[in-house]
Amino acid sequence: MQIETSYQNAKVYITGAGPGDPELITLKGVRAIQEADVVVYDRLVNPELLAYSSETSEHIYVGKKPGKSSVSQDQINRILIAKAKEGKTVVRLKGGDPFIFGRGGEECEALAAEHIPFEVVPGISSALSAPAFAGIPLTHRNLARSFTVVTGHTLTDNDLFQNWEHLSHADTLVILMGMRNLDKIVQTLIGYGRPADTPVSIIERATTTEQRVVTATLETIAERSEHLRSPATIVVGELAAMSQDLAWFQSAEQNKFEVNYPERIAKYAG
Numbered sequence: 001m002q003i004e005t006s007y008q009n010a011k012v013y014i015t016g017a018g019p020g021d022p023e024l025i026t027l028k029g030v031r032a033i034q035e036a037d038v039v040v041y042d043r044l045v046n047p048e049l050l051a052y053s054s055e056t057s058e059h060i061y062v063g064k065k066p067g068k069s070s071v072s073q074d075q076i077n078r079i080l081i082a083k084a085k086e087g088k089t090v091v092r093l094k095g096g097d098p099f100i101f102g103r104g105g106e107e108c109e110a111l112a113a114e115h116i117p118f119e120v121v122p123g124i125s126s127a128l129s130a131p132a133f134a135g136i137p138l139t140h141r142n143l144a145r146s147f148t149v150v151t152g153h154t155l156t157d158n159d160l161f162q163n164w165e166h167l168s169h170a171d172t173l174v175i176l177m178g179m180r181n182l183d184k185i186v187q188t189l190i191g192y193g194r195p196a197d198t199p200v201s202i203i204e205r206a207t208t209t210e211q212r213v214v215t216a217t218l219e220t221i222a223e224r225s226e227h228l229r230s231p232a233t234i235v236v237g238e239l240a241a242m243s244q245d246l247a248w249f250q251s252a253e254q255n256k257f258e259v260n261y262p263e264r265i266a267k268y269a270g
């Protein structure tokens with residue numbers, strides 16, 4: 001990679017923040033935040049993680065503000081590029097894993113086009129951790145030998161159900177961003193032959209103190225989960241039923257591993 005001398009100290013870390021529980025970030029992710037001059041973060045990132053950053057670091061929020069639209073991907077790319085060209089260490093902190101529906105790939109493309117060095121720090125995706133925190137194994141000997149992760153929302157939703165005939169046969173199907181289209185998703189799966197009594201679990205705000213889980217069947221889930229909101233992860237398949245027996249996580253009050261965070265956390269968490 002050819003790097004311009006004027007910003008050769010620059011580095012952008014495209015970093016996964018994990019699903020919400022601030023302990024579910026990698027050590028590498030924490031180190032990147034500690035070294036950052038600038039942290040550019042999203043709505044789904046737990047703001048407690050900003051407490052790892054230095055007192056002098058700059059924090060730029062690029063998520064949606066109530067009643068306003070979010071900062072466009074172009075604008076985010078421009079911010080990353082501009083800060084890096086000032087020779088700064090930039091952490092782009094994204095919910096879950098940056099390469100799973102996080103548009104991290106697009107950010108890397110924009111940086112590569114400008115010859116800005118970057119690293120990708122993987123994160124614990126909600127696709128994995130929401131089922132884990134609901135007691136749903138994604139695979140299980142003889143019951144499910146694969147799992148598939150799909151979006152339940154596209155730009156116009158016109159092409160959303162392309163390939164869903166095939167998806168309706170997935171062993172375990174994990175659907176992100178699917179709450180708004182839940183009715184259609186359920187009808188599509190049943191329409192392609194998935195039995196109406198197939199177990200489904202929806203996990204809202206997984207890994208946080210506000211986690212809620214509803215388990216039902218394809219036929220009943222839409223009605224039973226009316227009170228749930230995004231962000232939520234939908235799991236379809238036989239293993240979703242295991243949630244009823246293995247729901248080990250109720251709330252952080254039961255979390256033995258609760259840690260005492262540094263004082264500065266209060267500043268960001270409030």
Ligand code: SAH
Pocket residue numbers: 019020044094095096097098099100101102124125126127130175176177178203204205206207208230231232233234
């Ligand atoms: N890159 C992220 C996903 C971004 S898409 C990741 O790897 O997790 C946003 C979707 O992720 C939400 O609509 C929801 O389906 C899911 N999601 C994110 N955080 C979640 C959480 N705490 N609990 C349940 N689902 C979550």
